[in-house]
Amino acid sequence: MLRLLKLEFSKFRKSTVIVLLASFYFLFLPFSMYVATTLPEIPGLATKNTLVSFTKVWEYAGYAGNWMVFFFFGVLMIYTISLEVRFKTMRQSIIIGLSRKEFFISKLLIILALALIASLYYALVTFIIGWLNTSEPDLALAFTNEWAIPRYFLMCVSYMSFAMMFAYIFRNAGVAIFIYLSYVMIGENLIRLAHLKFQESGLTNYYPMNATEDLMPLPLFKLAEYIQKKEFDFDLLLSYGTAATMTSIYICIFIAISYYNFMKKDV
Amino acid sequence: MQVLKINNLTKDYGRIRALDHLNMTVEQGQIMGILGPNGSGKTTTLGIILGILKQSEGDFTWFENKYGKSHRLKIGSILETPNFFPYLNALENLDIVRQIKGSSDDNYDELLKLVKLYGRRKSTFKTYSLGMKQRLAIAATLIGDPEVVIFDEPTNGLDPEGIAEVRNTLQKIASRGKTVIMASHILDEVEKICSHVTIIKRGKLMASGSIGNILSNDLTLEIGCHDLELLKNYLSGRTDIRLDHQNDKFITCLADEQFDVAQLNFDLHTKNIPLTHLVARKTRLEEEFLTITSAQNRN
Numbered sequence: 001m002l003r004l005l006k007l008e009f010s011k012f013r014k015s016t017v018i019v020l021l022a023s024f025y026f027l028f029l030p031f032s033m034y035v036a037t038t039l040p041e042i043p044g045l046a047t048k049n050t051l052v053s054f055t056k057v058w059e060y061a062g063y064a065g066n067w068m069v070f071f072f073f074g075v076l077m078i079y080t081i082s083l084e085v086r087f088k089t090m091r092q093s094i095i096i097g098l099s100r101k102e103f104f105i106s107k108l109l110i111i112l113a114l115a116l117i118a119s120l121y122y123a124l125v126t127f128i129i130g131w132l133n134t135s136e137p138d139l140a141l142a143f144t145n146e147w148a149i150p151r152y153f154l155m156c157v158s159y160m161s162f163a164m165m166f167a168y169i170f171r172n173a174g175v176a177i178f179i180y181l182s183y184v185m186i187g188e189n190l191i192r193l194a195h196l197k198f199q200e201s202g203l204t205n206y207y208p209m210n211a212t213e214d215l216m217p218l219p220l221f222k223l224a225e226y227i228q229k230k231e232f233d234f235d236l237l238l239s240y241g242t243a244a245t246m247t248s249i250y251i252c253i254f255i256a257i258s259y260y261n262f263m264k265k266d267v
Numbered sequence: 268m269q270v271l272k273i274n275n276l277t278k279d280y281g282r283i284r285a286l287d288h289l290n291m292t293v294e295q296g297q298i299m300g301i302l303g304p305n306g307s308g309k310t311t312t313l314g315i316i317l318g319i320l321k322q323s324e325g326d327f328t329w330f331e332n333k334y335g336k337s338h339r340l341k342i343g344s345i346l347e348t349p350n351f352f353p354y355l356n357a358l359e360n361l362d363i364v365r366q367i368k369g370s371s372d373d374n375y376d377e378l379l380k381l382v383k384l385y386g387r388r389k390s391t392f393k394t395y396s397l398g399m400k401q402r403l404a405i406a407a408t409l410i411g412d413p414e415v416v417i418f419d420e421p422t423n424g425l426d427p428e429g430i431a432e433v434r435n436t437l438q439k440i441a442s443r444g445k446t447v448i449m450a451s452h453i454l455d456e457v458e459k460i461c462s463h464v465t466i467i468k469r470g471k472l473m474a475s476g477s478i479g480n481i482l483s484n485d486l487t488l489e490i491g492c493h494d495l496e497l498l499k500n501y502l503s504g505r506t507d508i509r510l511d512h513q514n515d516k517f518i519t520c521l522a523d524e525q526f527d528v529a530q531l532n533f534d535l536h537t538k539n540i541p542l543t544h545l546v547a548r549k550t551r552l553e554e555e556f557l558t559i560t561s562a563q564n565r566n
Contacts, residue, residue: 007366014354092350095317096407097340098367267319 004106005113011089012080021076022114025068026121032064033057033129049133051219057130058145062152062216065122069156070184073114074163075177080110081164082173091267104262107164108255115156123149146240151215158212158247159184161254168258184209205238208253211246214238268295269331270415270446271316277324278311278470285311286470288325293448293463295414298441300461301450302556308470309450313346313419330414340368343408344417349400353393357384357403360392361410368411378406382436398429405436415446422456434460458552466559473559481555486526490535491517491544498540517544 012018036051051060084090093103126148131137162184166176192204205214214237238246271293278286286308293299301309314320316327318339329338351360361375379385382402387395395403401421408416421437422430437460441447451457457464457478464481466473474481488508492498499518502508507526511519528547535542 003366003369007363010359010363010366011352014359015352016354087352088348088350089352091319091346093367094319095339095344095346096364096367096410097337097342097369099336100318266314266321 001105001109004102005109008080008106008110011084015079015083017079017083018076021072021079025072025118028068028072029061029065029122030125030129032068033061033125036060036064037129037133052129053134054130054137054141055144056219057126057133058148059216059219061122061126061129062148062155063218065118065152066155066213066216069118070159071181073118073156074159074180074184076114077107077111077160077163078167078176078180079173081107081167082171082176085171086173094267100263100267104259111157111160111164114160115153118156119149119153122152148216151240151244154244154247154251155212155215158208158215158251158254161251161258162208162212165254165258165261168261202235205235206246208246208250211238211243211250214243215240215247268333269293269328270295270297271327271329271448272331273312273316273325273327275325276312276315276322276327278308278315278320279323284470286315286322289467289470289472291465291472291475293415293446295446296444298447298460298462299449300457300464301448301467302454302457302464302552303450303452303467303473304560305452307452307468309452309467310347310419311470312467313344313417313448313450317342317344317346317417319346340411341414342417343410343413343415344419345401345404345408345421346417346419347423349404351392351400351403351407354391356391357388357406360403361407364407364410370411373410373412378409381409381439382406383432396429398425398432401425401429401433402436405433405440409440413445415448416440418447418449420451421449422451422453454551454553454556464552466556468560478552481552485550486522486524486528486547487511487550487554488520488522488526488528488531489517489544489546490520490531490542492535492540492542494540498535501535501538501540517546521550 033052037049039051041047050056090103094100127142130142163180166180170176170179188207188209192207192210195204217237269292273289273291276286276289289312301312303309311320315322330341334341357379358375365373376385379388382405384399384402384406387399418437422433425433434456441460449461461478463477465475490498495513495518502518502520503510507522509521511521532542532545
């Protein structure tokens, strides 16, 4: 396992695109927190620094990270596979001795390693920002976060495995990135909307990317949920437990489809 | 030891049959050339035996199954184009190959000197010429000291100097006693480098054996004079010569190994047919290849 992870690091450590995408995540996550410190008070909803003090900071940073992981790490994951197709290093790796299974596992290890690093960074940045912006911080309060770090980790794995699936299916970076971004930002919302018109049901919350997003929802969504409850008789958000369960199931499906697709095709 | 045994290998791309029940064997120490025109199935064969293409029928065995599924670690190969990460330099790319092979004692400097790339070892792959890329790929095939090296059209796209350099390197590799499998459509290349040859056309096996066995012992004669029609009439009357083809300068004929060329010269002189051109040589692989493949066409 470590050999494969080291191999992947050797392959991509000097790729400008990959280094840039990863750097953007590490720069923009704290930057988004800084932006939150400059937001004005919203009477009745949020006082100054609400979003960056414990315990709300975990939700806010998680939501900001949600977008960044979706974009930067999702695209990065597609790039690590399509780049190997483009430069034919995928086939070369197999020709010179890597088994297909090892190649597949090495990409899964990238997902797990990046998800772990991204989650630890989220925890570190959130802790520091929260500590600096909470009037009387203490450790018990600081870590009152409803399993935010494991939820964040699961969210990272979900986005990247979903992106990986498109990379294996389409092989071409442009097509895979377009389909991935379009589906997450537009496609699934349209499908859910159509579903809602056909059947007003909480089932619309169970779609894969919605379940993933609900692991780290918008902090003020609770209010929106209150508003919506007046219109619909079901919750706007999945509970954390349900979102985590559904996301885990979807991750298994994404990985299974990727594996089947990769093992079946010529490289 | 039998390094490779291919049994009835067949590959279909939709309705097109690229390989048609191909059988082939490579013994240890052989330098096997897989010869065939473009589109004959050479690269498809190599793609299947290297695990990147799935065969439709048939099977193959490496090293009599001695290494099980890890047999590819004992094989160094280039398939079609040299494939490396363009933003990494020669040393970094070779190190990736080493990590995959799981070898530990490779001397990159020695390998890069062998392929004359030592001076450019820290330049990124994307800055290399095609010849340099090809030579780096050859160096990569030697990582992990493989028992077999496979080259697919190793001189494709190279200029004459590049071709000479690559051929020279291949001959050095072959002289190290490794089993070499080389696919090519360049007959001269195969004839100069290989000890054995397998000829395929349209995915079918046409002939296989040592170069000596494939090449017949016949002599090829090129005979020219000012009046080629007169010469042709005379030669067609002889039973010890078979007319093959003619151009505007000479007639090419085939004769037995013991044919007396001096006597022919004397006979033509006495018939008042003075010669302007007379060459007697062993039959070349190119001629044999054309004979074998055109025989199949007629069938």
